[in-house]
Amino acid sequence: MHDIxxxxxxxACPQPVITTRxxxxxxxxxxxVLVDNAPASENVRRLLxxxxxxxxxxxxxxxxxxxxxxxxxxxxxxAEAEAVIEAAGERASRTLVFLSTDTLGHGSDELGAKLMANxxxxxxxxxxxxxxxxxxxxxxxxASQPGRSLDALKKLEQNGVSLLVCxxxxxxxxxxxxxxxxxxxxMLDIVTSLDLADKIIRP
Amino acid sequence: MLEQILADIxxxxxxxxxxxxxxxxxxxxxxxxxxPAGMVLVQTVDILGAIGNNARLFGxxxxxxxxxxxxxxxxxxxxxxNVAAFPSPEKPEDAPLSVLADILRGAMExxxxxxxxxxxxxxxxxxxxxxxxxxxxxxxxxxxxRNDALAPGDCLILTKxxxxxxLATAIKAxxxxxxxxxxxxxxxxxxxxxxxxxxxxxxxxxxxxxITGFGLAGHVLEMARGSGVSVELDSCxxxxxxxxxxxxxxxLIPAGTYRNREHCSCRTTVSESAEELRALLAFDxxxxxxxxxxxxxxRVQEACERLGALGEAAHIVGRVLPxxxxxxxxxxx
Numbered sequence: 001m002h003d004i005x006x007x008x009x010x011x012a013c014p015q016p017v018i019t020t021r022x023x024x025x026x027x028x029x030x031x032x033v034l035v036d037n038a039p040a041s042e043n044v045r046r047l048l049x050x051x052x053x054x055x056x057x058x059x060x061x062x063x064x065x066x067x068x069x070x071x072x073x074x075x076x077x078x079a080e081a082e083a084v085i086e087a088a089g090e091r092a093s094r095t096l097v098f099l100s101t102d103t104l105g106h107g108s109d110e111l112g113a114k115l116m117a118n119x120x121x122x123x124x125x126x127x128x129x130x131x132x133x134x135x136x137x138x139x140x141x142x143a144s145q146p147g148r149s150l151d152a153l154k155k156l157e158q159n160g161v162s163l164l165v166c167x168x169x170x171x172x173x174x175x176x177x178x179x180x181x182x183x184x185x186x187m188l189d190i191v192t193s194l195d196l197a198d199k200i201i202r203p
Numbered sequence: 204m205l206e207q208i209l210a211d212i213x214x215x216x217x218x219x220x221x222x223x224x225x226x227x228x229x230x231x232x233x234x235x236x237x238x239p240a241g242m243v244l245v246q247t248v249d250i251l252g253a254i255g256n257n258a259r260l261f262g263x264x265x266x267x268x269x270x271x272x273x274x275x276x277x278x279x280x281x282x283x284x285n286v287a288a289f290p291s292p293e294k295p296e297d298a299p300l301s302v303l304a305d306i307l308r309g310a311m312e313x314x315x316x317x318x319x320x321x322x323x324x325x326x327x328x329x330x331x332x333x334x335x336x337x338x339x340x341x342x343x344x345x346x347x348x349r350n351d352a353l354a355p356g357d358c359l360i361l362t363k364x365x366x367x368x369x370l371a372t373a374i375k376a377x378x379x380x381x382x383x384x385x386x387x388x389x390x391x392x393x394x395x396x397x398x399x400x401x402x403x404x405x406x407x408x409x410x411x412x413x414i415t416g417f418g419l420a421g422h423v424l425e426m427a428r429g430s431g432v433s434v435e436l437d438s439c440x441x442x443x444x445x446x447x448x449x450x451x452x453x454x455l456i457p458a459g460t461y462r463n464r465e466h467c468s469c470r471t472t473v474s475e476s477a478e479e480l481r482a483l484l485a486f487d488x489x490x491x492x493x494x495x496x497x498x499x500x501x502r503v504q505e506a507c508e509r510l511g512a513l514g515e516a517a518h519i520v521g522r523v524l525p526x527x528x529x530x531x532x533x534x535x536x
Binding site: 012013014017018021037038039040042043044045046047050051 | 372373375376378451452453454455456457458460461462480
């Protein structure tokens with residue numbers, strides 16, 4: 001899962017389409033293509049739409065001769081979710097756990113950190129229903145800082161639970177390189193996951 | 204070297220002796236017999252950059268493309284002159300002169316098929332390969348079809364599908380399936396519009412044109428302006444070459460096609476019901492496209508039957524309306 005930026009300025013048609021198509025072979029989660037003429041912007045838009053990057057598809061003219069064409073993999077997350085469901089056989093429902101801090105409850109952060117570790121260590125009790133854990137804001141520390149919480153997350157991942165870690169948040173806290181579990185993701189995947197889930201737990 | 208190559212290429216036959224004094228002894232100009240009394244000359248020149256990767260079929264395409272201007276007026280090709288630009292081969296990776304020979308061979312095959320004779324030509328050293336022909340045809344001036352003689356009530360019949368701009372772009376991009384696209388492209392571009400011209404003469408049609416660089420919609424708008432009428436094109440009825448729509452949906456659309464649409468935009472209305480891509484492809488720049496025949500409503504069936512009997516396609520793509528507002532000189536539904 002990654003985003004890519006392609007600079008196709010100075011290229012005549014059909015080169016921007018060829019360059020974008022080659023980049024899509026790496027299956028990025030989203031792509032932004034810069035072009036310097038209107039026909040190229042329309043052609044790249046058509047390619048993205050046709051190639052399954054129709055989610056949030058937009059052509060934005062930024063300057064007289066600068067267009068940004070953006071699109072995200074519309075079905076990557078759904079397809080992945082379907083595959084998980086299939087692998088799990090008769091999964092009753094999809095439960096998603098949404099973690100926006102690294103502590104549980106208010107009062108004492110020290111206590112909150114312990115409770116969070118216990119919470120994560122107990123999640124396997126949900127069984128096959130536990131589908132995905134999404135970590136945002138302070139929650140991304142759980143995926144990056146050594147400790148019982150990280151160990152619990154690693155175990156969950158090994159058991160086939162999908163872990164999504166917000167890339168913007170990792171960047172904000174300077175933890176991009178420190179992340180040890182889960183996939184770095186974007187808001188589109190997060191929103192799609194929330195939509196796909198049958199039940200959302202927000203401790 | 205070049206002379207040797209030219210000498211090996213079969214020259215179109217001249218059974219009537221139209222060439223009175225030829226270029227065999229390095230004469231720089233050629234004496235050509237006039238067409239029969241009462242006929243006038245139709246003159247045209249058309250030169251193309253390389254299209255596709257097959258020299259002989261490119262040669263055939265350029266000849267069919269140049270001859271088409273004569274056919275569009277209902278004319279009969281009389282004589283042609285070749286115009287070739289070719290980079291002198293200096294390095295091993297340069298295109299050898301045999302490529303030029305193949306282009307000429309292909310062109311001469313089509314000139315022979317058209318029944319015209321070769322009245323010479325000119326080759327120059329240039330950076331890129333270009334080839335074309337200056338064509339002289341003959342036509343009875345009272346019966347020549349024109350591009351400014353549309354009348355309200357006429358139906359518009361197209362004799363070849365659209366899509367050469369798309370296919371040529373896919374070939375240039377070496378897009379998956381481009382070999383099939385190339386075969387489909389040449390299948391249509393090498394086809395003479397001779398049968399369409401026959402029908403123009405037989406039915407004494409007043410208005411026709413051939414579809415080339417401005418695309419169907421661009422040429423139709425030219426006709427509408429010249430004739431002081433409006434024209435409606437039905438996007439659902441537009442015929443496309445195999446793969447053309449699919450490749451276009453991937454964005455393999457030449458900049459020229461978008462330019463054509465832009466150029467015509469102030470006189471064009473695209474109705475909301477028209478599919479966006481089809482409406483755009485109405486502007487796809489064509490190489491050696493078909494003829495567009497304007498046929499009075501009551502004679503449409505006759506025209507389709509005549510074209511069919513000659514093995515020619517007949518697609519009814521639109522109709523001529525009385526002049527509407529400037530913004531509605533071309534309406535795509």
